[in-house]
Amino acid sequence: MDKLADFKKFVRRDVPLAMHTWFQLGGPAEYFAEPRSREELASLLKRCREEELRVRVIGFGSNLLISDEGVSGVVVRLTAPEFMGIRTENGVIRAGGGAKLGRVVTTSVHEGLAGLEGLIGIPGTVGGAIQGNTGTNHGDIGEQVLRLTVAGMDGKIDALDREQISFGHRTSTLDDMIVLEAEFQFTPEDPVELSKRMQKLWIMRKATQPIAMNCAGRLFADPRGRHAGDVIAQAGLKGTRIGGAVISERSPNFVIIEPECTAADVHRLIEIVREQVAERTDTDLELQLECWP
Ligand SMILES: Cc1cc2nc3c(=O)[nH]c(=O)nc-3n(C[C@H](O)[C@H](O)[C@H](O)COP(=O)(O)OP(=O)(O)OC[C@H]3O[C@@H](n4cnc5c(N)ncnc54)[C@H](O)[C@@H]3O)c2cc1C
Structure with missing residues (x-):
């Protein structure tokens, strides 16, 4: 019997996930849910708990490697207008959990609100950005978070103040929660100056990362004080290939995904890079990419 038959208005079965990930890789989700409201999400989560179905949430899939076999349980995606809005009020931006990070960054810059411009690109x-405290050496998203609205896996919706959340290097205490909305605080600055700074950061990013390619993804967190790409280059691993997965020559912390690539190729490439880097440079690279399952 279909455990989620009552939710068929917004839950589908056996939905391929590849098209929802940056890498365009990975098999299907047993259930794929796009709730239209907080109430629908809450009742789905309660049912999943009763039925012992594992729930995962997917954003833009830009930090995910999903196995070729796919995942069991439910994958939730926040695509409804209720989860996508962005509003500015008295120097605070309120954005839905499913809103595009890039839109929040450009909105803040146009409003003369400094703090998120380092995340451009x-x-x-x-x-997804808040869950993993996404950032660069110009700052992390967590530094600007004022308040969050989250759903627990029991379907309970709560507001969390800044003091109730901890952010670390590419980590947060938000595992097992779904971010429904975030409020960000800023420092007021001249919009023209801020816009110039954002453009410079954008140019620097384009010069160092293959971001224009939807088929290139970032692999490892930077070890403290160094760039993961420099360590991979030092180990002589630029251009290493497994099947259709290749370490970028230009930005060695990025994998280039060729058309025939599988998730298994990327997994194997990651293993080889970690082993060789440890052996040749005595550095333990920590995978930034999250693997499902
Ligand atoms: C070209 C490229 C450049 C990148 N550059 C950087 C960089 O400079 N710095 C950096 O830190 N990262 C970088 N990344 C990694 C990635 O872009 C970030 O980690 C991004 O914030 C992930 O957001 P997402 O919505 O795609 O999350 P996903 O990849 O979909 O998910 C990542 C995690 O977030 C969780 N998640 C998703 N949505 C929610 C939600 N609403 N509530 C709770 N949890 C949720 C997922 O369950 C998963 O655990 C880069 C990636 C690429 C491909």
């Missing part, structure tokens, strides 16, 4: 949603 990073693909993803607000929820």
Whole structure:
């Protein structure tokens, strides 16, 4: 019997996930849910708990490697207008968990609100970025978070103040929560100056990362004080290939996904890079990419 038959208005079965990820790789989700409201999400989560179905949330899929076999349980995506809005009020921006991070960044810059401009060019949603405390050496998203509205896996919706959340290097205490909305605080600045700064950061990012290619993804977190790409280059691994997965020559912390690539190729390439880097440079690279399952 279909455990989620009552939710068929917004839940589908056996939905391929590849098209929802940056890498365009990965098999299907047993269930794929796009709730239209907080109430629908809450009742789905309660049912999943009763039925012992594992729930995962996917944003833009820009930090995910999903296995070729796909995932069991439910994958939730926040695509309804209720989860996508962006509003500015008295110097605070309120954005839905499914809103595009890039739109929040450009909105803040146009309004003369400084703090998120360093994230220009990073693909993803607000929820995905907050969950992993996305950032660069110009700052992390967590520094600007004022308040969050989250759903627990029991379907309970709560508001969390800044003091109730901890952000670390590419981590947060938000595992097992779905970010529904975030409020960001800023420092007021001249919009023209801020816009110039954002453009410079954008140019620097384009010069160092293959971001124009939807088929290139970032692999490892930067070890403290160094760039993961420099360590991979030092180990002589630029251009290493497994099947259709290749370490970028220009930006060695990026994998280029060729048309015939599988998730298994990327997994194998990651293993080889970690092993060789440890052996040749005595550095443990920590995978930034999250693997499902
Ligand atoms: C070209 C490129 C450049 C990148 N550059 C950077 C960089 O400079 N710095 C950096 O830190 N990262 C970078 N990344 C990684 C990635 O873009 C970020 O981690 C991004 O914030 C992930 O957001 P997402 O919506 O795509 O999340 P996804 O990849 O969909 O999911 C990532 C995690 O977030 C969780 N999640 C998604 N939505 C929610 C939600 N609403 N509530 C709670 N959890 C949620 C997922 O369950 C998963 O655990 C880069 C990636 C690419 C492909």
